[in-house]
Amino acid sequence: MSRGAKRAATREESEETRQTILRTAEQLFMEYGYRAVSTRQIADACGLTQPALYHYFADKQTLYVEVIKENTGKTQSAMERIVRRNEGIAERLRLIVRYLYNTTQHDISQMLHDIQHELDPQMRELLNQLFITGLIAPLASIFEEGIQTGFLRHPSMGGLDATNAAYLFMSMLPRFLSRPPLTVPEHGPSHASRHGLKIEQAEMLVQVLLYGLAEQGVGERHQVETVDSDHTL
Amino acid sequence: MSRGAKRAATREESEETRQTILRTAEQLFMEYGYRAVSTRQIADACGLTQPALYHYFADKQTLYVEVIKENTGKTQSAMERIVRRNEGIAERLRLIVRYLYNTTQHDISQMLHDIQHELDPQMRELLNQLFITGLIAPLASIFEEGIQTGFLRHPSMGGLDATNAAYLFMSMLPRFLSRPPLTVPEHGPSHASRHGLKIEQAEMLVQVLLYGLAEQGVGERHQVETVDSDHTL
DNA sequence: CCTACCGATCGGTAGG
DNA sequence: CCTACCGATCGGTAGG
Numbered sequence: 001m002s003r004g005a006k007r008a009a010t011r012e013e014s015e016e017t018r019q020t021i022l023r024t025a026e027q028l029f030m031e032y033g034y035r036a037v038s039t040r041q042i043a044d045a046c047g048l049t050q051p052a053l054y055h056y057f058a059d060k061q062t063l064y065v066e067v068i069k070e071n072t073g074k075t076q077s078a079m080e081r082i083v084r085r086n087e088g089i090a091e092r093l094r095l096i097v098r099y100l101y102n103t104t105q106h107d108i109s110q111m112l113h114d115i116q117h118e119l120d121p122q123m124r125e126l127l128n129q130l131f132i133t134g135l136i137a138p139l140a141s142i143f144e145e146g147i148q149t150g151f152l153r154h155p156s157m158g159g160l161d162a163t164n165a166a167y168l169f170m171s172m173l174p175r176f177l178s179r180p181p182l183t184v185p186e187h188g189p190s191h192a193s194r195h196g197l198k199i200e201q202a203e204m205l206v207q208v209l210l211y212g213l214a215e216q217g218v219g220e221r222h223q224v225e226t227v228d229s230d231h232t233l
Numbered sequence: 234m235s236r237g238a239k240r241a242a243t244r245e246e247s248e249e250t251r252q253t254i255l256r257t258a259e260q261l262f263m264e265y266g267y268r269a270v271s272t273r274q275i276a277d278a279c280g281l282t283q284p285a286l287y288h289y290f291a292d293k294q295t296l297y298v299e300v301i302k303e304n305t306g307k308t309q310s311a312m313e314r315i316v317r318r319n320e321g322i323a324e325r326l327r328l329i330v331r332y333l334y335n336t337t338q339h340d341i342s343q344m345l346h347d348i349q350h351e352l353d354p355q356m357r358e359l360l361n362q363l364f365i366t367g368l369i370a371p372l373a374s375i376f377e378e379g380i381q382t383g384f385l386r387h388p389s390m391g392g393l394d395a396t397n398a399a400y401l402f403m404s405m406l407p408r409f410l411s412r413p414p415l416t417v418p419e420h421g422p423s424h425a426s427r428h429g430l431k432i433e434q435a436e437m438l439v440q441v442l443l444y445g446l447a448e449q450g451v452g453e454r455h456q457v458e459t460v461d462s463d464h465t466l
Numbered sequence: 467c468c469t470a471c472c473g474a475t476c477g478g479t480a481g482g
Numbered sequence: 483c484c485t486a487c488c489g490a491t492c493g494g495t496a497g498g
Contacts, residue, residue, distance in 0.1 A: 212445035215383060
């Protein structure tokens with residue numbers, strides 16, 4: 001084999017190793033958190049020695065930042081693709097929930113905690129911006145459309161503005177306690193698909209976000225209970 | 234001073250020191266997580282040397298477990314008191330949100346992460362049970378009442394069962410990104426209290442949970458979209 | 467409740 | 483990409 005061929009192969013392998021490190025680090029960081037994952041764990045899982053990592057990434061923090069950049073980039077692409085689809089608000093929200101459930105099994109709040117508490121202020125600011133422009137903004141654009149078209153309640157009528165709706169949406173995603181929070185209720189001994197009630201988790205979540213838990217037009221009267229503010233005189 | 238008086242004072246001081254450690258450890262653990270808080274940090278914040286902690290608690294894990302026990306116990310009392318109040322479902326939920334916002338500024342999902350990943354299986358099981366009986370159960374009893382009285386949509390009609398509703402409720406609580414997710418929208422240059430729209434965060438959250446973001450009876454038709462299951466044949 | 471100290475593990479570097 | 487190694491910090495113990 002010529003030197004040229006050998007070097008090309010080495011370059012490819014090097015890039016492959018880099019990708020392996022990124023994927024492995026992502027899994028570990030997202031499951032256990034930045035602090036709890038050691039550089040030796042990552043190296044072991046890649047079949048490398050720990051110092052070898054420092055050939056590919058300057059330090060642990062840089063590796064973490066690259067992981068988040070990669071992850072956020074992919075998610076942003078997928079979300080913008082979904083946002084532009086020719087579907088209703090609800091359906092596009094369902095698609096986003098399914099995408100996030102399938103790709104990131106982790107709790108996103110852990111990632112945010114690490115960004116706030118374990119990183120340099122500079123990196124923190126960078127990743128916060130990535131999070132907002134990559135995840136919050138596409139989501140908010142859907143909610144904004146819903147508000148403009150009158151499908152969603154206007155902020156001045158007791159609704160949420162688009163950005164806050166996006167944050168609330170994100171906060172509803174995590175599986176609580178590592179066990180799925182939204183299991184389908186089994187009523188009676190018959191199979192779940194009996195009454196045509198097998199509602200998927202993603203759909204259930206969007207249902208609640210859009211229409212709430214209350215029976216329509218029944219029970220207590222609080223619907224758009226606009227608080228008269230000037231109590232305090 | 235007699236020996237007896239001195240010894241009594243010492244015993245009181247000892248208990249006081251123990252409480253100081255518990256309060257300090259709670260703040261640190263809840264803000265930064267189990268792993269990120271060192272026993273030396275806790276000791277420093279209490280004005281003690283690090284080995285002194287081991288006079289009061291067998292080890293770091295035991296201290297953490299005691300913190301959670303104390304915390305959960307107080308919260309359980311408060312929640313059960315609120316549950317028994319003579320108020321509507323929505324108002325009691327608002328009171329619970331306010332209580333949790335005022336007492337625990339932290340993200341509860343971090344506590345759950347630490348319980349799942351940083352503790353012995355035995356302690357994990359214990360604290361999971363405490364979490365369920367202390368926080369989920371009281372909340373679920375409110376939702377169950379709402380379902381029984383017909384105020385909340387029945388699980389067989391596309392609603393959530395009481396336990397899952399409780400989990401969802403808890404997951405909606407955290408302030409996202411350490412910044413409040415539900416800021417009140419300011420519309421126009423006028424003061425926020427202009428149109429009588431100053432809706433408090435706790436109330437806003439309960440509003441969304443109960444009635445959703447959608448305009449009532451407007452836009453897409455998905456209200457109780459019961460999925461016909463036998464698509465796959 | 468202190469001083470002194472332990473073994474283990476951490477992130478990172480030197481040098482090849 | 484490895485071996486060898488560094489200083490710092492961790493949770494915890496000994497002994498008083």
